[in-house]
Amino acid sequence: MFLRIIQSITNLKVYTLLLNVDYVPILKDMHLPEIVEFGLHLVISVILAFGVNLYIFKEELQKEKIPGFVIKIGLVVGLLLYPTTLLSDKTPEITSSFSLLFWMAGHGLYGAVLGKLLVYDKR
Numbered sequence: 001m002f003l004r005i006i007q008s009i010t011n012l013k014v015y016t017l018l019l020n021v022d023y024v025p026i027l028k029d030m031h032l033p034e035i036v037e038f039g040l041h042l043v044i045s046v047i048l049a050f051g052v053n054l055y056i057f058k059e060e061l062q063k064e065k066i067p068g069f070v071i072k073i074g075l076v077v078g079l080l081l082y083p084t085t086l087l088s089d090k091t092p093e094i095t096s097s098f099s100l101l102f103w104m105a106g107h108g109l110y111g112a113v114l115g116k117l118l119v120y121d122k123r
Contacts, residue, residue, distance in 0.1 A: 003106045012099045013092045014106065017081075022088035045110075048077070053118050067115030074111025078104050 007015040019037035021027040032040075052073055056066055082103055085091040092099035 002109055003102065006102045006106070010098070010102070012096065012102060013090065014099055014102050017085055017088075017091040017099075017103065018106070020084065020088050020091055022090070023084050048073075049114055049118070052114070056118060063119050066119045067112060070115030070118060071108055071111035074107040074109075074114065075104060078107030 003015040003018050007013060019034065019041055021032065021037060021040065027040075052070060056069070061069060082100060083094065085094050085099075092103075
């Protein structure tokens, strides 16, 4: 919702970038409704969350280190995905520093929320 609100206020296409599937060969030629694109994003997000949780569990990360670790993961994912903006004319320009700033803020926020959710009692 953060990126959708930012896009509606600033007109920077950061939410469009979040849902963009122009770089997926089969999906790029399909006109998918926003709800389907959002659903695809959620599926990827849940898979990533399970993977991060599995890593946290296997490595036995201390509870206080989990939020910071997950924020870093969110920021790395954001940084790795931002260049996909080059693959579509519907997304922000790669040189848009404000788009990158909001994009990274959104991924950092996601990491902070997920990090809090993944802190669990390890008795």
